[in-house]
Amino acid sequence: MLSDPINLASLFVLGSIGWLTYKILIWPFFVSPLRKIPGPPPDSLIYGNVKALLSGEADGFVEPQFKWYKKYGNIVKYYGIFNKPAVFVADPKIIQEITLSKSYDFIKPYSNNKPAIALLGKGLVFAEGDVHKRQRKMMNPAFSHSNIKGMVPDFIRVTNTLIDLIKKELSQGNSNVNLTPYISKTTLDIIGLVGFSYEFNSLTSPNELAVAYDGVFNTTPDMLHATIIMLSSYISFVRHIPFGVNLRYKEACDVIHRESQKLIDAKYKEAESGDLKSKDLLSLLINNNKTLPEEEKLTYDELRNQIMTFLVAGHETTSVTTSWALYLLAHHPHYQDLLREELVKAYPDKSKFNPTYDEIHSLEFLNCVLKETLRIATPAIQKSAEIWGPTAEEFDPSRWLDPALMKKINNYNYLPFLNGARGCIGNKVASAEAKIMLAMLIMNFVFKPIEGFQIRRRAFPTPKVDPYLGLDVSIVKS
Template identity: 30%
Template sequence: MALVPLLLAAILAVVAKYALKDTITSSATTVFVASFVSLYIAHKLYQLFVYPRYFSPLRHIPGPKDHHFLLGQAVNQFKANSPNEPYVSWVKKWPNEDFIRYLTFGNSEALLVTSLAAHREILQAKCYSFVKPPFFKRLITDIVGYGIVFSEGDDHKSQRKAFRGMFSLGNLKSFLPVFRSKGEELSGLFDRAIAKDDGIVELVEVYSRLTLDIIGIFGLGVDLDNLSNKHSVFHECYHEIFDPTPAGLVLTAINAFVPIRWLPVKPNRDFIRANGIIHSMLGDIIKQRVADVRTARGQPKPDKKASEEENSKDLLTFMVEEKYFAEDGDSWSEEDMLNQILNVVAGGHETTASSFVWATHVLSTYPDVERRLLAEIRQLLKRSPRPDYAEIEGLRYLNNFMRELLRVHCPAISAPREAGEDVVIRGVLIPKGTTVHTMPAAVQHNPSIWGPNTEVFDPDRWDNLSGEAADTYAFAAFSQGPRICIGRVFTMIEFKAIMVEIVSKFRFEKVGKGDIELINPSVLLRPRGGLKVKVIRRE
């Protein structure tokens, strides 16, 4: 059956040859067309039902057998109560395998990466043998753009190098005053909720506004004022995109495999409108910044000195100065910069916002964890009311709390890749075009790595890591290797600074007693319908 494509090509060549000579009879045409159609159908049936079950080199890898006859595991994934399922259940069934094989849309094969050794080869040693798959691009590039996240090979290396200075520890530490200021603004919002709404706060919206403001200052040099403005167009558009209706979720999932954004239905129209507004607003900011920098370049240069303002230059200004006006032939257009800004703004605020949502949920659920975290933070603030980076970084329990939070409640769901060539990983030949899923939850909830209490929230485990849990690749929240999240350090500093502010001033009580329902399908771990808590001022 491997000859089918060649036979199809041969038939087309023969048909073309005689058609050009105008010597083919109608009966011969019928024969040729019928042969072509028959072989085409046979080839598709082979791909759908024969190859994956009887001839694929991956067919012996363990995995689920309850596939839909045409959609594979897609139906089970959509019916699951979490976007991390059924993957985590598979890992617990086959905890010691390198891969778990399953079928998805059109019975195409996919591999879930489970062992740390396989992760290390895919994410480090053979990182650039894998590319972002087309379905994943269709799923999120409309939202996050085609910047560094979707660059490949040498292009990715070049972009990563270009951003090295902006994401250096020294530069990121200079944004600590921004985090502190926005944390204090968040405290004011909580105080107003206590005065007006009995302290009831919906966390998803509030934290999304907070992190959108912070990433706006870092990425654009603009305070978007989402925390103080209840009707921010920018936030409302992102809310429309990240929190669609159930019908919108279904359309988004289908669009990943079959492009349907063109369908004139309300969820598509809402998505296109909101996305268009965001692109337009960001585009206007970029145009204005280019004009401002062009004007500044024509002015006398100020005295060179390492001021805090220079050290904390925003990403857009950096790109305009270093890349838009680059004279080495490697300049970026306004469209290039828009894609990079989309990467940073979309990817850098919703994931962090989700982390704050789950952190607050944990604080309202585990009183002993909350008590110990408060005691450590109070000791620090007693010594240093406005702690610097080193003092915050020295909070051992806060550091453990953050890592455990990202292990148990990692906001990111999946980082799918596709083999760009035939590649051997752990002795397994992965054919070109095979989808390979690296999922934080598949690693961080694997009992063979983290032990039988993997579902227990226990910050103290980070003081006594042993075996594979002590391996760098066992912590997968930011991925690893050359494509590790470029905003990892920024996110950690931001998270700790905000937690110092709100834990020292407020405690949180759960509202309601039911289990949290998660949005599924989703690219983020998010509670459906938001998550409400009662905020109470500490004495």
């Protein structure tokens, strides 16, 4: 009688070993349809090439993907958790097919990540196929030129608070400033206002939703945390194991869901009484939704999910971009000076800096700085010497003033916001916000590297400054 349970346990153990052996050692190398694509060998049976991707870069902006691309070609196979093969593509023609002509044929790998969907919902980032088409079509009017123009005063107001806080720190004798929390809170406060008329005020006071959001998205993951994040896309229950990292994550998620529910309910209540007059993105979506035929409307849950879409896409990306722009300008003082000269010429009295949307986009060198930051701070094809010349791996905003180079640039070799149906719907919002923040910071402060302080570029989950953006900051003399 006892032998049956023992035999069953033995079979289960042997079966598990056999299954793991097949998944880790046999399928990736001998069965997978990707097996003949060139690429780096796995560094580990468990982590594949993940550790290389997580390690960050100490040598400028030369990430592992770019090194692989130069060594193995435009299509590279690498290995994820448990040696699962994945493909990195840097071929413009294939990118055109993926992003434009067959964009809905290529399902995003994170679209079935249950823990992520449980937090973020199937908003525009996670939606696929016809659901994405419907959401995108319905949301496009909210991102019209006239609506984005109306956001500029909020960009300026919040950034003025940032300027005052940095000046206060300098007045206290702290010239070596950790700018990461300042910039992150600034972009969070801005997206709160323009996204759904919500006053985070995280720059000046504690806020439960801001703290919860920060705990989920702005914590630098160690190897255990990173492993849990990636494992959860394969085995969803991993996120439910009750220990430190997961418990903190669950608590933060509960706060985010509760506060998001309050936001959407308040907006719905205003809309029902006809009092929803705000011009924030969520209000525009709700009012537009009321006018649509039933089959084109977003559901209550879909509208609520857009709150997290705005928070993640609208806050994180701009924060990272602005941070890298300051880092690069600090390490290239000549370009920082050129940008400041342009800004001072356009706005001699910085206390009266109040540009319109069109005026901020008319500043030529500011445009060059942002474009070059977006080029060099994202992987691979945007650093190809074939397109960008022998200085492709260097930060050089002036390259954008070269007419010969501009003839080579298109939406398939320069795509910081992607393109096609899955292109970033908020790219104009992000660009205007980043330009306002950069302009105001450069007009008010001089940024230099801190001697002996090394900054790396973290690759996962977003390409953030690691450990933080520490710079030597001083007041611009009039």
